[in-house]
Amino acid sequence: MRRFFAIFKMDMINLFKSPILVGYNTVFAALLILIMGFLCSGNYADIKDAYEYYAVSFVIYGMLNGAMTASNCFMERDIKRPNLRIIYSPVGAFPIYFSKILSSFIFDYSLHLLLMLILCPTLHVSLGSNPIYFILLMAPIEFASAALGIFFCCIFKCEETTSMLLSNVISILCFLGGTFFSLDGMGSAIAFASRLSPVKWLNDAFFALACDNSLIYFWPVIIGGIIISALLVLGCRLFFRTEDYL
């Protein structure tokens, strides 16, 4: 346990020491929310509703992009070489990938919470009558995203390929899910295609919490997130090989 904690601590240090990763999860996300909210405020009578829409949508976008953070801390070129020593040490394979998942999860979760803490009161964005549910619902999504990034790295054995693939796939899913603008008004075919995107379901769940104080999707998303996370961690166990680090 002590060794796992040592690896975990090192991963957290490496993540927080990267200004690009910290900026991407805070400044870039905040800019997207502020700019899109302002630009699209013409669609709403009250600008607060525009910020509501984009704050929730882009937090989901940010959570899913956590997969890139995870892949970066696992197999980025400069990290890979010192991480090789961990492979040589007697810690075993599980702490190697699991500590990356856990550290990426905590890194992304804490930064996104900080973002919400600053933006929500400033922009008068509501997270529901009891924001704790919103915050709790973020947890399994953040974890599953981190696990997804590590899992893809185990499959492709290359951080660049993983990042490029994941960023494109996530962008498409978010676009279809209505993150950048709602597709519901673009005809039945596009509305149907939009429903196929898991981001749409996440949007529905988080908006139900934030706007309707409804917990209708709360437990399905939590349980779904936990199951997906477990499957991805199992996938990492099956596909991770130490020789991929050589």
Added chain:
Amino acid sequence: MIQMENLLTVKNLTKSFKENKVLKGISFEVHCGEVLCILGPNGAGKSTTINILTAALGSDGGEICFKGNKIGRKLRVYKQSLGIVPQDIALYEELSAERNLIFFASLYGLHGAALTKAVDEALDFAGLGDRRHDKVKTFSGGMKRRLNIACAIAHHPELVIMDEPTVGIDPQSRNHILDSIKKLRDGGMTVIYTTHYMEEVETISSRIIIMDHGTIIAEGTKETLKEGIENEKRYTIEVEENGKIPAEDFYAVEGVKSVKTDGETIEITSLKGVENLDHIIALISDHGEKIRNITSEAASLEMVFLKLTGRKLRD
């Protein structure tokens, strides 16, 4: 001859990468307290052997026993006793020397006062005590290499495996590293050291394994390996033009055992007791060739390798 205790035994190790058979059934032993040098050109299979010994890579066949136990059964115990110095610098550049050592030593179960002591000793060993708080990215190549070694020995392993630890550094740093390895040996640590530099092997080795094309072609101490050629010497003669003198003419000179011509360089292996250099020079002059340079060397590991493989180590 004293039978030394075997720390590590490797039997019939094989490994292929797709169609390419990299290791073709190698077997050797590592005795306690010795420095075993694995010598061979690039592509011989040294790094593959090391990666399998460090359990980072699986083998296709064969067996590795550590203190009589197969390593597969007690992998954790085996790894606890290992220290690895990888070929690439494996350090966190944004962290200080001390922080790197603390982290890597803690992976081997060290904590508290024991950890602090181990880190201090490792820094002294590497000669980096005064730079402990500086970030690794500010270090020179030699200093990084020294720290690379320090991270491998901080937890006092029984066996240290070093994969070409002196690549790309200046002679002064290299000598410092070689001196450090002698200190480890003198302190009872067992070292497996891979390299393609003869000079290093000459300096530190207890025993030598020579590998080429995935097999072990020779094994023994410096003395036993040179036994076969101790009565030989080699002349390397550089001439201004090439191709004029047939090899048979050299063989006619007493004591000449082998001749190899490579462009403007003629390499002649001759018996040690026979003074035939003046005949060889006369022969070259008779053919109208002008000699630029002559070097003579006694039996060396380079010659051993040349004799065994028919080519130089760095060809």
Added chain:
Amino acid sequence: MPRLAPMVLMTGITLLTIILAVYVTGLQQVKGHVAMIAQNNAMTLPKSSKQLEITVLSQKPPHSDLVKQKYDAYVSVNSNGGYDIETLHSSDFKNMIAFLLKNPGTHVADSKTERGTGVNIIGFMMMFLLMIAFSNLFAFADDKEQGQLHRIAASPASFSWYLAAHCAYCLSFLVPAFLMLAVLKWCGWNIGFSLLQYAGLMVVLGFLGFSFALLLNTFIKKPDNANMLGNSVTVLTSILAGGFYSFSKNNSILDQIIKLLPQKELMDFAQHLQDGNGGQHVWSILYVITFALVLFFLSCTALRRMYVKKI
């Protein structure tokens, strides 16, 4: 090849966006989607029209559907036979809905200028074409990171031609998108511009993307960081420039800032080109080209200072 999958995916996405743009332009855009809440089936309710899409429901949907713009308004019939309209849009919109409900066949003129097919296609493609340049400049990024650039600069090979080769390589990845447009045109779809016009616009976009990618990779040490920053800036600026959706804000300061973006000028030029008066607004496209050239020049200057020093 580990880079093949992302390249193929990126190209595939670009092709899909072209099809999406053509499809979206062909759609009849209604003015609003309304949920009509009616408990009594016997009531005579207004039907959907070309201007207004009406969905009859027995229960009022949740408030989140208004925020998500699944519906633009909830309408219920009050005791007087009139309509109670709940919406998050402006009062003008509310009045328009009320008017359309009472006068179903009437046509309400659009306050915004409609974007044509060509502008839609270029707008949708823009972000992806710029991102393609980033992903395909990996060879230069690797050369720089691993030190090959020193060898190249020290060799007799022309450094300018080396950069030109990278430019040509990046631009070559625009060919699949162009071919898709050619296929759509051949199949009889209206793609807005002629193929020659598309070729010109795409080359300009491609060169802009290449120049920006070259600049970031020149000044930023790690290719990953350059990619991350570049893609972030590309996404933001493409959205701001109205690639996917035209934003109308009566804010002169913001408008001036957005006008500095080359993508905005390109979109404006495309709109004018579609309207038939591209020749009078050629300064817009020249601005884009100049912007790209400035970025390229800055990169070349920096690279020369770093790698090609005159003795």
